[in-house]
Amino acid sequence: MKSEESTLNKVPPSHANDLNAYPMKERGFINFLVITAGFLLITPILSVHRVTDFMIFCIFVMSFDLMYGYMGRLSFGHMLFLGTGAYCSGLFIRYISGNPLLAILMGTFMAGLLAMLIGLVIVRTTGACFSLINLAFNQIGFFLVLSPLRGITRGEDGFGVRVSSFGFFNFANTTFKFWFVLLCLLLVFYLLKRVTTSPYGILIRSIKEDETRVKFLGYNTFFYKWLTFVLAGGVGGLAGTLSALNYNFVNPNMMDVHSNVGVVFASLIGGAGNLYGALVGGVVYMLISNFLPIYIHRWEMFLGFSLLIIVFKFRKGVWGNIQDIWEYIQKRKGAPRLPA
Amino acid sequence: MLYTVLYGFTIGAILYFISIGLSLTFGTIRVINFAHTLTYTMGVYALITLVALFKGYFALAATLSIILVIPISYVIERFIIRRLYGESLDYTFIATFAVSLIGVDTIKWIWGVNPYPLSDPIGTYLAIWGLTFPLYRVLIVLIAILLFLALNAFFKKTIVGKIVVAALEDKDGVRCLGINVDKYFSIVFVLGSALAALGGVLYAPISSIHPYMGLSILLLSFAVVIVGGMGNLKGTFLSAFALGMVMAITARYWSQGAETMVFIVMAIVLIFRPIDI
Numbered sequence: 145m146k147s148e149e150s151t152l153n154k155v156p157p158s159h160a161n162d163l164n165a166y167p168m169k170e171r172g173f174i175n176f177l178v179i180t181a182g183f184l185l186i187t188p189i190l191s192v193h194r195v196t197d198f199m200i201f202c203i204f205v206m207s208f209d210l211m212y213g214y215m216g217r218l219s220f221g222h223m224l225f226l227g228t229g230a231y232c233s234g235l236f237i238r239y240i241s242g243n244p245l246l247a248i249l250m251g252t253f254m255a256g257l258l259a260m261l262i263g264l265v266i267v268r269t270t271g272a273c274f275s276l277i278n279l280a281f282n283q284i285g286f287f288l289v290l291s292p293l294r295g296i297t298r299g300e301d302g303f304g305v306r307v308s309s310f311g312f313f314n315f316a317n318t319t320f321k322f323w324f325v326l327l328c329l330l331l332v333f334y335l336l337k338r339v340t341t342s343p344y345g346i347l348i349r350s351i352k353e354d355e356t357r358v359k360f361l362g363y364n365t366f367f368y369k370w371l372t373f374v375l376a377g378g379v380g381g382l383a384g385t386l387s388a389l390n391y392n393f394v395n396p397n398m399m400d401v402h403s404n405v406g407v408v409f410a411s412l413i414g415g416a417g418n419l420y421g422a423l424v425g426g427v428v429y430m431l432i433s434n435f436l437p438i439y440i441h442r443w444e445m446f447l448g449f450s451l452l453i454i455v456f457k458f459r460k461g462v463w464g465n466i467q468d469i470w471e472y473i474q475k476r477k478g479a480p481r482l483p484a
Numbered sequence: 485m486l487y488t489v490l491y492g493f494t495i496g497a498i499l500y501f502i503s504i505g506l507s508l509t510f511g512t513i514r515v516i517n518f519a520h521t522l523t524y525t526m527g528v529y530a531l532i533t534l535v536a537l538f539k540g541y542f543a544l545a546a547t548l549s550i551i552l553v554i555p556i557s558y559v560i561e562r563f564i565i566r567r568l569y570g571e572s573l574d575y576t577f578i579a580t581f582a583v584s585l586i587g588v589d590t591i592k593w594i595w596g597v598n599p600y601p602l603s604d605p606i607g608t609y610l611a612i613w614g615l616t617f618p619l620y621r622v623l624i625v626l627i628a629i630l631l632f633l634a635l636n637a638f639f640k641k642t643i644v645g646k647i648v649v650a651a652l653e654d655k656d657g658v659r660c661l662g663i664n665v666d667k668y669f670s671i672v673f674v675l676g677s678a679l680a681a682l683g684g685v686l687y688a689p690i691s692s693i694h695p696y697m698g699l700s701i702l703l704l705s706f707a708v709v710i711v712g713g714m715g716n717l718k719g720t721f722l723s724a725f726a727l728g729m730v731m732a733i734t735a736r737y738w739s740q741g742a743e744t745m746v747f748i749v750m751a752i753v754l755i756f757r758p759i760d761i
Contacts, residue, residue, distance in 0.1 A: 218574040265755055271573040272516040276706045277754060280747040283703060291740045402699075405585065408578060445589040451582035455575050456567065 175337070176330050179423065183326060186427070192322050193390075194434065199325045200386045202426035203332050205410045206419055207379035212408075213417030214340055215372050216352030220275040220404050221282030225377045227399025229255040229384025231289060234305045234394035235296060242308035244315050248385045255381020256374055263373040267366060270355070279401060286399045302395025305388050315389050325386055332379055336419055339375065348372050406433065409447060412454050415461025424463050487617075488736045489729070494621045494690070496728025497628030501683030503705040503712070503720050504635070505676020511652045511715020512669050515568055518580035519560050520680050520705070521698030522587030527553045527681025528688045528697065529591055532600050546685045550678055557677030561670045569666070584698070591695045599694040624686050631679075632721050639717065648672055652715045704731075704743065707750040 187195045208222050233251030237244075266277050289297045297303070307315045314320050339345055347368055350358045358365050388394050397403070406429060414425020437443045454461070460468070502524060509517045530549035538545055564583055568576045639645035647668050651658045659665050684698075691697070704727070712723030727746050735742040 212574075216574075218577065220577075265751055269754060272510075272577060273710065273754070275574075275577055276516070276703075276710065277751065279703060280707065280750060284744050284747055287740070287744050402696075405581065412578070442589050442593060444585050444592075448582040448585035448589065451578055451585070452564070455579045455582070 175333070179330065179333065180326065182423075183329075187322075192318050196318070196322050196325050196390055197387075198427055198430045199322075199329045200383050200390060201410070201430050202423050203329055203386065204380055204383035205407055205414070205422045205426040205429075206332055206336055207376045207383065208407045209411050209416060209419065209422040210336060210340070210379070211372060211376040212411055213422070214345065214352065215348045215369065217270065217274050217369075217373075218408070219278040219376075220408070221278030221280070221401070222376075222380055222407055223399055223401065223403050224278070224282040224285045225255045225259060225380030226384040226387070227285060227289065227396075228258050229381030230388040230394045230398045231297060231384075232381075233385035234303065234388045237305050237307055238303060239296070242306065244307045244313055244389060247307070248382070248389070251385030251388070252378050252382045255384065256378035258381075259374045259377025260370075263370045263377070267369045267373050279404075282399065282401050282404070286396060286401060289399060290396050297394075297396075300396060302393060302397075305392050305394055307389060307392075321390060325390070328382065328386060332382065333419060333423075336379070340419070344368065344371075405447070405451075409451060409454075412451070412459075413461055415463035415465075415467075418463055421461055421463035425461060428462060488732050490617055490621055490625075491735070492729035492732030493625045493628075493725065494728070495731050496725035497624050498683050498687045498701075499705055499708050499728055500628050500721055500724035501631070501686070502680045502701060503708040503724055504717070505673075505680050506702075506705055507709045507712065507715055507717065507720045508648070508652075508672045508676050509565075510709065512648065512655070512672055513565070513569055514573070515565055515576040515580065516573060516706075517565070517673075517676075518577065518702070519564070519583040519587070520677070521584045521702045522560070523553050523557050523677040524680040524684040524701065525591060525695065525698040526556055526587065527684040528693055529595050530681075531685050531688055532595070532602065532693065535602070549685055550681045553681035554674055554678055557674050558670070560677075561673045565673060566666070566670070588695050588698075595695075597695060599692050602689045602693060620689065627686070635717065644668060644671060700743065704746055707746050710750055711753045 183195055183199060186198075190198075204222075204226055207225070208219070211222070212218050229251040231251075232254035233247040236247045236250045241247075262281055266274065266281070269277055290299055313324075315324075340348075347358065347363060351365055351369060355365055384398065387398065410425040410429035411422060412425070413428055414423070415421030433443075436446065440446055458465075502520065505523075506517060506520055509515055527549050530552045531545055534545035534548050535542060560583055564579055568579055639649050647658060647663055647665075648671075651665050651668065655665060683701075687701075708724045708727055709720060711727060712719035712721070727749065730745055730749055731742045734745040
């Protein structure tokens with residue numbers, strides 16, 4: 145109890161949480177334009193294939209952020225859903241049909257279904273137990289694809305995913321893939337934006353602040369936590385299916401427990417509890433992880449030190465600091481502040 | 485079947501060494517200590533170097549490597565853990581994970597990524613009723629039981645132990661008596677880390693040695709701590725041996741499923757007895 149109170153005092157409430165400030169309808173379209181423009185701007189500098197990869201990771205970070213930033217439950221096993229999505233869509237394409245859309249639906253649905261089932265157990269716990277039990281389930285999933293299901297998943301080797309084109313859905317074309325993933329990203333952004341600014345969104349944020357009080361108000365917090373878990377799992381699964389289609393390949397690395405640190409790091413560096421923060425964090429993390437190892441050999445050490453700096457000095461993340469600067473400027477001008 | 489039981493006891497003993505530190509740190513300062521992997525692995529790698537140095541004197545090398553881990557764990561406590569008192573669990577989790585990342589990378593830097601072989605330092609067998617048991621494994625179990633008795637005595641008889649036990653119950657109450665609790669917490673942390681190193685050193689000859697060896701065993705120890713109850717010393721002892729036995733029996737019939745079975749047991753325990761932290 146004591147630690148919870150001190151958390152409340154130490155972490156300043158994100159201003160993104162002000163709901164009444166800007167209704168979704170007025171700003172929704174501008175949000176999309178800004179995101180699209182942002183990704184299109186970095187495309188010529190990097191490459192189309194890389195930016196597609198970045199966007200998929202951003203979807204994944206957003207799904208993680210729904211659970212960590214908004215609901216305040218840190219999961220150390222979110223890769224499980226990415227892996228489940230990737231494997232289910234990959235297996236669907238391999239054994240049943242090459243239709244990419246059905247495969248995406250299948251992967252997302254299966255990841256959601258898995259989240260529904262294990263959510264019943266996981267959501268009962270909070271804090272460290274939540275992280276650890278997620279980690280444990282992730283480890284079980286990793287083990288399952290690696291060895292007992294070796295017959296269909298081909299173990300460590302993984303398998304190739306060859307999608308047949310369907311109408312104008314031609315996944316062999318990188319440009320099409322880019323636009324398709326961008327569309328998915330915008331869709332997920334819209335969905336999560338709607339969800340987090342709805343009364344339900346207020347409720348999960350209240351659960352983050354003080355679950356007991358929400359219970360006192362008569363809400364069935366278990367159900368809402370479960371729903372959030374399923375939503376986060378489903379979106380994570382979508383990211384997995386997209387990455388399977390993007391790489392044309394599925395292997396157990398997509399479910400590796402160690403990779404979880406990446407998404408936690410991305411969420412923190414961008415600023416947890418904010419969808420823009422998740423996007424910024426995702427891009428920044430991917431830039432670091434793609435380009436830094438070329439220059440710095442001891443890459444994990446760098447990651448460790450930056451995580452320590454974030455935890456001790458830089459909790460609001462990049463986006464939180466941008467917001468602060470913006471607010472400061474606006475305050476001097478006397479104008480309303482940046483919408484989130 | 486007797487071999488299975490012995491193997492179960494061995495793994496249980498190792499799990500006990502490692503999870504006792506986790507359980508204590510969690511019970512007193514509410515920190516989920518991921519940096520435990522680091523002290524465990526550090527102990528093992530120190531052992532590798534020292535064994536090569538003093539050819540054959542395994543016991544001497546083992547003792548020295550445990551002593552070497554103590555200053556490392558003190559540095560971690562002083563600069564990382566002490567800043568995390570009263571923080572939310574998420575941040576302590578991430579910070580200690582960061583420490584273990586840094587440590588693992590340092591190990592890779594110094595010793596390289598390739599696994600090292602280390603053979604059973606005793607190599608003799610104990611023959612009872614026509615069955616032969618590896619003496620080394622029997623010794624591990626004996627050390628675990630001795631350690632359990634010693635720790636019990638430590639927590640019941642000595643003043644430091646009594647303060648720690650009291651702090652496990654009520655930290656603020658102890659502080660009100662005018663005792664500097666933080667000092668005792670750092671003693672507990674260093675003790676836990678040294679025990680983790682002991683576990684690593686004893687387990688190294690019968691397992692494979694690589695920089696990430698700490699992670700899988702740490703996950704198992706978390707399961708032990710959750711099943712036994714956070715900060716509950718006797719519960720940790722019992723659950724360590726019970727889960728060790730679960731691993732050994734599963735391994736007998738389905739060797740790859742051993743670790744997974746532990747997590748399944750943990751999940752079942754959590755369903756019936758959710759822990760609020």
